[in-house]
Amino acid sequence: MKLIMYGTDICPDCVEAKEQLKDYADIELDYRNISEKISTLKEFLAYRDHDALFLPVKEAGKVGIPFFILEDGRKTFELSDFLTEEKKSSDKQANACSLDGKGQC
Helix, strand or coil: CEEEEEECCCCHHHHHHHHHHCCCCCCEEEEEECCCCHHHHHHHHHHHHHCHHHHHHHHCCECCCCEEEECCCCEECCHHHCCCHHHCCCCCCCCCCECCCCCCC
16 A cells, blocks of 8 residues: 655654554555655645645644545545554554644644
C-alpha cells in the first residue's frame, strides 16, 4: 500500500507515526516534511484550507499533522484507520498538533 504522510520532524506525533510505520514492510511511505520546503507546506495548506476534514482540527487550534492520504484517496489523521488490529500499538493514537504548543501535540 502506498501512503502519503504530511508532517514535520519537530512534531512528536509525526515522529512517532513515522517510527510505527517502519514496522510495516507492505507500506510504501511517501513522507512529506512541511517544514523542509515551502512548496510542500503550500501543498499541505491547500488540503488544510479546503478540506472539510480539517474543520474540527482548525476549530481546536491544531495544525492537522500527521495527515495521511491513502492509496485509494481516503484521508485521515489516525494510523488506526488503516493499520491492522493486530499490529496497532496499544491505544495510542496520533493527534493533530496544537498551534500554540500547549497541551498535547
